Amino acid sequence: MITAASDGRRMVVAAADQAALALGIRPGMTLAHARAMVPGLAVVDADREGDATALARMAAWCLRYSPLTAADPPNGIWLDITGCAPLHGGEAALLADLLERLARGGAQARAAVADTPGAAHAVARFGRDALAVVDPGTHAEAIAKLPVGALRLPDETVTALRRLGFERVGQLAEAARGPLVRRFGKQVALRLDQAAGRVFEAIHPVIPDEMVAHRLSFVEPLLTAEAFGQVIDELLTAVCAGLEASGQGARRLDLLFERVDGSVQSIRIGTAAPSRHAPHLARLLRERLETVDPGLGVEAMQLRVPQAEALAFRQASAGLLDGDAPAAGIAALVDRIENRLGPGSVWRAAAVESDVPERAVAAIPAIGRAPATSWPPGLPRPVRLLDPPRPVDVLALLPDHPPVAFTWRRRRHRIRRADGPERITGEWWRRAGEEAAVRDYFAVEDEDGRRFWLFRRGDGIDPATGDLRWFLHGLL
Amino acid sequence: MQPGSHITGLSALRTTIARLERRAAADRGATPLTFGLPRVDAALPAGGVMPGALHEAWGAGPQVEHGAAVALLAAGLLARGPGEVLWVLEQRDIYPPALAEVGLTPNRVVYVHARKPATVLLVMEEGLRHRGLAGVVGEFSGTLSLTASRRLQLAAERSGVTAFLLRRSRCFDDPVLREPSAAVTRWRVGTLPSLPPLAHAPETPGLGPALWRLELIRCRGGEAHSWIVEAFDATGRCRLVADLADRPAAPGADRPTAPEPRRALV
Structure with missing residues (x-):
């Protein structure tokens, strides 16, 4: 199927x-030629405006x-992921997640991360892999090895450059600037500089309209952390009032610093439970202030809530049921720790119904439903589990x-x-190779009274059932 | 100035200091975490492990590396009170079912993977400032400066949250552990060969409860002691073994001299 346009x-x-x-069939071919090559070709009129709207919607989704x-x-869609990658487990993980979600929605895409928008643009379109992270x-x-077409130049310029023998971006970068500018105008030099990061390139972000947000601009540009702190308090007062009006609590907050030189810096924080408690959110934002480079000064700051969840008014506990009270307080602590150490560093252990020791424990979010069940009591279990089990030399009958x-x-x-022995059999419903596998666990004590948890693969x-090798799996 | 005003000023200061010092535990009416062993609890000035204070513990001999027994000690003591526990890890090698086995069920523990020793102290202090917690346990393999330990102790005093710092080290007799700290108590826990599971039939195979040599190396307002106890069971009970109590901890005496301790149970 193709789309055709005049x-x-x-x-x-x-x-x-x-x-x-x-x-x-290649884009740019005449329709008559394409029809001649492939009889019975399905042709649809191109809808440029519809494409643009869909792209804008996709950008908002991003x-x-x-x-x-x-x-x-x-x-294309630009994403400035400065500082956002750790929330998704790294740059590569972010891209992989993005591509996977797009693929699920039926869209084929390629993605690249690089220091400059120009380089990312080039690698995403002309690089070898659909997912590229440029260190x-x-x-x-x-970008040096990519064809000159990767530089976002008009087709005529690319053709002319080719004719002059410039095939790769690297050749172009090494060539003398003067003649290039005289021959092709400033654009070639500009694109080269943008890709190399010598010229700043702004991207104009989309802002979905239903978002709770507040912006403050200043007469004098701000530079100091104390000043930013005060502005954060004021912005939060406004934003929290907005959240309260809509009965929501923030799960994510973006603080944007609009610098005098026209660029934008941002801080993003996440919370474990929806919150509109201004002092708590202020503390989370302040802790990240050191990552912001104010440059020559910040002339406006904007606080946005891209992700919010319903947060009902809660009645203060009457103290009749003791179990309900403390969980609310812990969320603030978990947020502070998690924003400092990164996602996934705070968790609770939940019991999983499995006899295989390493599968019996699952990490679940610290805030949310607390694990209701515990592990079956009375079985010797080590305090330290060695992962992977260490092979040991054993003398045994x-x-x-x-x-x-x-x-x-x-x-x-x-x-x-x-x-x-405590015999643990493989879980064939999880992995085919475990059908016959057996581990025999022994809790042993040595002459000093130290206790170890050993197992033998196979029933002997x-x-x-196993190759009879012994492993140390933990210390009791 | 009259000569008598010095005396009144001094005594007023003394009362203030005494109030400041005792505020943590006494004023809040917090109950100490008791071992349930009269001899051990009597040796501790608070009548048990004092809440709202920093306690240090490490394993004797080679056990200082993994600190399995001290983790059970901290978990078993904290399981006696209600409330949630923040467990700060340097390595992610803890196995929660073992903690549940001494009574600290999974719905009461929040784990934090701090990765670096300095971060462990940072997260612990953050947790200690939070009044809603029952305890903070940190596993720490670095050098603890006096200032750092004092910060933790002050934070614990102010909020009333009990702190256990489990020292881990890769070397057996780490000189770092002998450096002074502001902790209220310092413990060393070693294991001893355990008693046969059935006292009347010593030849029966199997494992009885583990045997710990519990050494109180330092105790603010108390004296050093050493006991031999059986490890906590599922209900948090432990038993004192033999009449070796009330003997001061001998430095360096990690290994038992006799192959088997006496079998009398108190």
Whole structure:
């Protein structure tokens, strides 16, 4: 299938799907030529305005990843992910998540992260992989090998450059600037500088209208952390009032600093539970202030709530049920720790119904439903679980005697007392390879009274159950 | 100035200081975390492990690396009171089912992976400022300066949250552990060969409760002691073994001299 659009005089192919591309149809071909190549080609009129609207909507959707996103017609979206990557587990994880969600929605996409918008643009469109992370400081090398077409230049300029023998961006970057500018105008030099980061390139972010937000601009540009702190308090008062009016609490807050030089810096914080408690949010924002570079000064600040959840008014506890009260207080503590250490660093352990020790514990969010169940009592379980289990040399009688001695880290432990075996069989419903697998666990005590948790792979009779190697899995 | 005003001024200061010092535990009417062993509890000035204070503990000999017994000690003591516990880890090697086994159920513990020793102290202090918690446990492998320990102690005093600092180290007899700290008590916990599971049939195979040599190395307002106790069971009970109590902790005496302790149970 292709879409067709008028080029003024003739109909040309505007875009082609995978099947059409495979048949040799390229955008820019005349429609008549395409029809001649592939009889029975499905042609749809291109809807440029509809495309632009859809792209803008997609850019707004991308706000889930970053406070600064913008549509880049005809087929791109800018995301300024400065400082946002840790919230999604790193840059590569963010991109992978973005691509996966887009693919689920039926959109094929390529993504790249780089130090400059120009380099990211080039690598995303002309790079080898659909997902590319250009390490900081290496964007110049990353784009040097790409064709000159990657520089966002008009088609005529690209053709002319090719004719002069410039194939790669790297060749162009090494060439003398003077003749280039005289021949092609300033644009080539500008694009080169933008890609290399010598010229700043602003992106114009989209702002969805239903968002709670507040903006303050200043007569004199602000520079100091104390001044920012005061502004944060004022912005929060306004934003929290807005949240209260709509019965919501913030899960994410973006604080944007509009600098005198026209660029924008941002701080993003997340909360474990919806909150509109201004002092708490102020504290979270202040802790991140050191990451902001005010440059020559900040002339306006804006606080936005891109993600909010319903937060009902809660009646103060009457103290009749003791169990209800403390959870509310812990959310603030968890937020402070998590915003400092990064997501995933605070958790609760929940019991999972599994006999395999490493699967019996799951990490769940610290705020939310507390785990209701515990593990079955009465079984010896180690305080420290070694992950992965360490292989040890063991002296033991087969098939079911506990070990007599074992060597771990070149130290020999003679075993005085032992308990076991506790047989744990593989969970075939999780992994096919575990169908016959067996582990025999022994809790043992050495001459000094130290206790260890050892296991043997296999039951000692049937070789299919395991290779009879011994492992130390924990310390009791 | 009259000569008598010095005396009144001094005594007023003394009362203020006494009030400041005791405010943490006494004024709030907090109950100490008792072992349930009269001999051990009597040796501690608060009648148990004082709430709203910093306590340090580490494993004896090679156990200082993993600190399994001290983790159970802290968990078992905190399980006696209600409320939530913040457990700050440097390495993610704790296995929560073992803590549940001594009574600290998973719905009461929030874990934090701090990764670096300095961050452990930072997170602990943050937690200690939070009055809603029952306790903060930190596993720490770095060097603890006197200032850092005093910060933790002050934060614990102010909020009434009990703090346990479990010292871990890769070397057996780390000189770092002998440096002074502001902790109210300092414990060293070593293991001893345990008693047979059935006292009347010593040849029966199997494991009975673990045996700990509990050494109180330093105690503010009290004396150093050493006891031999059985490890906590699921209800948090422990038993004192033999009449070795009331002997001051001998430095360096990590290993028992006799292969088996006496079997009398008190």
